[in-house]
Amino acid sequence: MSDGDEGGGVRSRALDWVGRQLDTGERITGVEALHGGITAEMRRLTVAGPAGGTRRLVLRTFTDPYFVEHAEVLLNREADALVLLAGTGIPAPGRIAVDPTAAHCEYPSLLMTHLPGRTVLDDEGLEARVPLLARQLVAIHTLRPAERPHEYEAWTAADAVVPPDHADAAAWGAAIDVIREPAPPYEGRFLHRDFHPGNVLFHVPPPGRAGPRITGVVDWVQTSWGPADLDVAHCSTNLALLHGPAWGLRFAEAYEEAGGVLAAAASERLYWRLLDGLAFAAEVRHVARPWREAGRAELTTRTVEGRLDAYVTALMDALG
Template identity: 80%
Template structure:
C-alpha cells in the first residue's frame, strides 16, 4: 500500500499513535480489515521492518457510541488481562499500547500483537474442536491472578426476556422463571466471559484432525470474575446456535471431561445456562451476521432463533 492508502485505511491521529509505538525504522505498509467482530473495528497492520521483512500487529478501535462510552473500562480490562496472560500457557495477544480515553487517537484504541491461525466455524471437524475448546477454557479458569478482574455482570434479567417469534411460549415462561430466582452461590474463577468459536484461532495443518491445535484466544474486553458455569454457558449457547442444540449440551460434558468443575446440582447448572441463552433472545442478528459473512450463509436470523428456541427446550428437558 502507498502512504496515502495506509492513511486512508487508518485514521490519521491513530496512525500517528501507532507509529510512535513501532521500532525505529519501522512503518505501517499494509492494513487489512478483520471481520467477525461485533463491538469494535479490528484491523491487521502489516509492519515493514528495518531488515526488509514484515511483522503484524492488531488494532482494536471502538467507534460505536455505546462502546465508546464504555471503552475506558473495556480496554483497561483487556490490557490488564493480556498482561496477566503473558506469563501463562494460554495463547493470547500481548498488549503493545492502549489509548482507552482517546487522548491520542480519534477513538479509543488498543494495539496488540498478532497471533497465527484462523477462526473455524464450519460443522465439519467440530467433534475434534470441541474437546480443544473445553481444555483451553479449563486452563483459563485455573488462572489465579494477584488482582482479580471485576465481578461478572449478567447480560439479561427475567423482566427483559423477549422470546423469539414462534418460540415455545410455555417453555420460555418456565425458563424465565428459572432466572428470576437469586443467582446460586459459586466459587469464583477467572473468566474470559466471551469465550466461543469466533474468539478462538485454530491451526489446522493439511486438515489433519490429529494435528489440530489452538493458536490463540482473543477478545478479552469482558474479562470478569465469576462462576465457571457462566463461561461454559456462553460457549454452549454459541455452539447451539452455530451448530445445533446437541452441541450446546455436548460442550458442558467436554468441559468436565477436560477436568473442569461445574455447579453441583442440575438446578444450579440450569440457572447459568439459561441466564446466558436468554440474553440472546431479543436479537440474535448481531451474532448471526458475522457467521454469514464468514460463509455460514444458511444461518439466517430465523434459523438461529429456531436453534436458540430448541436449545432452551433441550436445557429444560436435560436439567429441569
C-alpha cells in the same frame, strides 16, 4: 494516509499513534480489515523492519457510540488482562499500547500483537475442536491472579427477556422463571466471559496430517470473576446456535471430561445455562450477521432464532 481512505480504514491520527509505538526504523506497509467481530473495528497491520523482516500487529478501535462511551473501562480491562496473561501459557495477544479515551486517536483504541491461526466456524471437524475448546477453557479457569478482575455482570434479567417469534411459550415461560430466582452460590474463577468459537484461533492442517490445535484466544474485554458455569454456558449457547442444540449440551460434558468442575446441582447448572441462553433472545440478529459474513450464509436470523428456541427447550428437558 487520509482518514477512512487508504490504510484499510485506519484513520490518520491512529496511524500516527501506532507509528510512535514502533521500533526505530519500522514502518507500516499494509493494513487489512479483520471481519467477524460485533463491537469493534479490527485491523491487521503489517510492519516492516529496517533489515527487511516483517511482523504483524492488531488494532482494535471502538467507534460505536455505546462502546465509545464505555471504552475507558473496557479497553483498560482488556489491556490489563493481556498483561496478566503474559507468561501464563494461555495463547493471548501481547499488549503494546492503549488509548482508552481517544487522547491520541480519533476513537478509543488498543494496539496488540497478532496471533497466528484463524477462527473456524464450520460444522466440519467440530467433533475434534470441541474437546480443544473445553481444555482451553479449563486452563483459563485455573488462573489465580493476585488481583481479581471485577465481578461478572449478568447480560439479561427475567423481566427483560422477550422470546423469539414462534418460540415454545411454555418452555420459555418456565425458563424465565428459573432466572427470576436469586443466583446460586458459586466458587469464583477467572473468566474470559466471552469465550466462544469466534474468539478462538485454530491452526487446521491439511487432511491426513495432525489434528487441529488452538493458537490463540482473543477479545478479553469482558474478563471478570465468577462461576465457571457461566463461561461454559456462553460457549455452549454459541455452539448451539452455530451447530445445533446437541452441541450446546455436549460442551458441558467436554468441559468436565477435560477436568473442569461445574455446579453440583442440576438446578444450579440450569440457572447459569439459561442466564446466558436467554440473553441471546435480544442479540440474535447481531450475532448471526458476522457468522454469515464468515461464510455461514444459511444462518439467517430466523434459523438462529429457531436453534435458540430448540436449545432452551432442550435445557429445560435435560436439567429442568
